[in-house]
Amino acid sequence: MTRPRPLVPRGDPADTVKVVGEFGVIDRVLAQAGTARAAQVGPGDDAAVLRTPDRRVVATTDVLVEGRHFRRDWSSAEDVGHKAAAANLADVAAMGGVATALLVGLACPSSTQTSWLEGVAAGLAAECAPLGAAVVGGDLVAAAADSASVVLSVTALGDLGGRAPVLRSGARPGDVVALAGRLGWSACGLAVLRRGFSSPNAVVAAHRRPTPPYAAGPGAAEAGATAMCDVSDGLLADLGHIATASGVVVDLDRAALVRACLEPAGPLQQVGSALGTDPLAWVLTGGEDHALVATFPPRAGLPVGWTPIGQVRKGRRPGVLVGGQAAADVVRAVGAEGAGHVHFG
Amino acid sequence: MTRPRPLVPRGDPADTVKVVGEFGVIDRVLAQAGTARAAQVGPGDDAAVLRTPDRRVVATTDVLVEGRHFRRDWSSAEDVGHKAAAANLADVAAMGGVATALLVGLACPSSTQTSWLEGVAAGLAAECAPLGAAVVGGDLVAAAADSASVVLSVTALGDLGGRAPVLRSGARPGDVVALAGRLGWSACGLAVLRRGFSSPNAVVAAHRRPTPPYAAGPGAAEAGATAMCDVSDGLLADLGHIATASGVVVDLDRAALVRACLEPAGPLQQVGSALGTDPLAWVLTGGEDHALVATFPPRAGLPVGWTPIGQVRKGRRPGVLVGGQAAADVVRAVGAEGAGHVHFG
Structure with a gap:
């Protein structure tokens, strides 16, 4: 598929989601995504397919809302990516698992700069990479018409490597x-x-x-x-x-x-x-x-x-x-x- | 844990997320969730654990934004749940898989009626149930301060039952x-x-x-x-x-x-x-x-x-x-x- 040449240079304030368009933004965001070691099918199809040699998968979701869980004047885009990934990767670790992949649902105003989304993707990737994990799928949509805020929903998947999951309910007197x-x-x-x-x-x-x-x-x-x-x-x-x-x-x-x-x-x-x-x-x-x-x-x-x-x-x-x-x-x-x-x- | 008695009756217009509180709402929403056949650990811990006998898991995410993907005056809460589930379950089917579980990230204003969220949960559950799937996890957070709109991010997981995933890239002349x-x-x-x-x-x-x-x-x-x-x-x-x-x-x-x-x-x-x-x-x-x-x-x-x-x-x-x-x-x-x-x- 031939894509039109970008209308504005990268990093220009006018280089927004509205100007670049959904598929253009996804291309640029995915360029930051890295590769999940467990992925048989990565981003770009109807769904991803991950190998789960343990015959189980750990799964958890956390939502970050701009102004509540992060502020763009306090945190860089990369910071937001790191933080969103960490909240989920820690939940996988808390079950005794090792994270293998993230899926990311993101709602943002069309005025969002494409470079900001690339920064979030880079932060997510950098936080995941040491574990061998990466973003393998997601969805990018326009925020509600009444909102100029970003909502980021991240799902982490993970592997237990043969271990029993450690629940909250197992503590015993004397422990x-x-x-x-x-x-x-x-x-x-x-x-x-x-x-x-x-x-x-x-x-x-x-x-x-x-x-x-x-x-x-x-x-x-x-x-x-x-x-x-x-x-x-x-x-x-x-x-x-x-x-x-x-x-x-x-x-x-x-x-x-x-x-x-x-x-x-x-x-x-x-x-x-x-x-x-x-x-x-x-x-x-x-x-x-x-x-x-x-x-x-x-x-x-x-x-x-x-x-x-x-x-x-x-x-x-x-x-x-x-x-x-x-x-x-x-x-x-x-x-x-x-x-x-x-x-x- | 003893929970306080509800301050307002169920279904009352004042029976909102703000009044009931996060954990109370989660209790009521989870009462609608049903049980995923594949779940070893369901909702309520740091993460869910699902059985994946195929040694692979299919995973996909779709985001629905109020006013863009649904309107509360056109669709009931149950409708929104059905629609959000269907969009994801269909992506799993399009890989050749059968959905096993959903995770749901939801951002809503604190004025959202708890019964509306219960309706969404009931719709999600009803759409999943024939497949043996159910909601196994998620996150409920307050919407951005500038927004009165709900954002719903759903991740579906699925099983390929030994089949090769069917990609978009395999069509051949003559097919x-x-x-x-x-x-x-x-x-x-x-x-x-x-x-x-x-x-x-x-x-x-x-x-x-x-x-x-x-x-x-x-x-x-x-x-x-x-x-x-x-x-x-x-x-x-x-x-x-x-x-x-x-x-x-x-x-x-x-x-x-x-x-x-x-x-x-x-x-x-x-x-x-x-x-x-x-x-x-x-x-x-x-x-x-x-x-x-x-x-x-x-x-x-x-x-x-x-x-x-x-x-x-x-x-x-x-x-x-x-x-x-x-x-x-x-x-x-x-x-x-x-x-x-x-x-x-």
Whole structure:
């Protein structure tokens, strides 16, 4: 098929989706996509076909809405791609899987610059590539007539490599609660950006591009983890899901949590002093770092990358405690705004 | 976890997402979801896990935007669910697969009535159930602050049951072009609704809930189809994709197409006369019925549900002809607005 020559140069402000057209944009976006190792049929047909040697596939979807989950003035297009991929890849890891492919549904105004969409595609590809995954399909449509905002829906598929999936419901009294990855960095970065600053760079970068500990998920599954989830809504909220699903009490060791997340002192303390915020608030309630939390049988050694932060106990009411104290009281004491996101205001 | 009693009765106009809250809405939506036969782990964890005995999985995504792909005053919530599912399930069928599961990303204003979302979930479930598929995961988020419109991104997964996927690129000169399913009904129904009417019901219903011939996809794959796709953008546009990908000319037999799609005379002629439209225009360029088109080797018998409508020929320029005439000329002659949708206006 012969395509018309572009009317405006690449990167020109007038180089929008409207000018380039759906198929032209898809061509340019797919040039960024890379190749999924598992793909038998990649993008461009009615559907993709992926190899699933394990005879099972892990599947999860996350939606990012402009202005709610990202802002174009705070995050580059590449950042948005990284973040959208990371949220999904972490969910696959939290089942004990390794992501193999993404599918991306994107609604955007026709005034969206094509180069911005190429940047998102490049970010998605870069986040996936170390795992051997890539975007294998998707759909690009015009946003609603009443909206100038981008909506990005990403589905990740993954492989369990023969391992049993690690659910939220398997935690047992006596299990060790452990953490892999960072907590509070993204929330701290968001607090910085909200006040109009852009440093310290380490926390702002963490907000823009989370760095989930992907390998720790399959590692925990191999080591016999009894329950696992990723921290997307905040540690207390997400451990609350494990406590509820397992019918147990998760009792966090405050000193261990401080050692794991706040020592040695770094940018969280620095920003905390500047803003008058106890950095433990970000650790307990900040989402979007996509750390993993899991429970392990008491006598199993923790695998590489995991640090103990508490214990699973019996209890009349499933829930999360910090040093035996109700999570809500601790949250109030450290001055956090609440346990996890409220998604509909 | 104890949930608070609802503040307003179900179905009350005040029974919105904002009032019920994310987790309450998810509970109610999941009550409609049914069970996917292939699910090892269903909704409620970080990700779903599906069995893929074929060692491959088919995957496709389609996005529906309120005001562009559906209108709440023209379609019920159940209709929207049926339509969103059908668009994806047909893509899986067009590869020769059988759908096993859906994942749904949904962005909606917090004023959305919970019962509307339950209706969408019921429609998705009803469209999937005959195939043994169901919604196994998803994400529900607040729409952008500048938008009162719903965006629905659906990903379908499917199984090939040992069959080779049927691509768009396999058509060979001499192959028979065949059709399964209806063409033009959805476009005719849309023309009726656009003019403020709601009858004849047959075409309006076809617009609201397409009825793709799901079984014809795997049937064609079994019978050795060389290329296949679903008709979502219009027959000429979608056969154009096969022609381009295969490097061939698709020559439609106008009389055969009329026999297959317009005989005996029915609502398309009835509406055509009333509106002064040649119903062949809807047949050639109307999308969203999700019929399947495929090419078969010349001496293979066509499987059940398939009707011949043309031939594949060699040609200097890949493209679609109708009785040897360029598709664009035929479209002009029948007075259709163009070959397929333009997605960004």
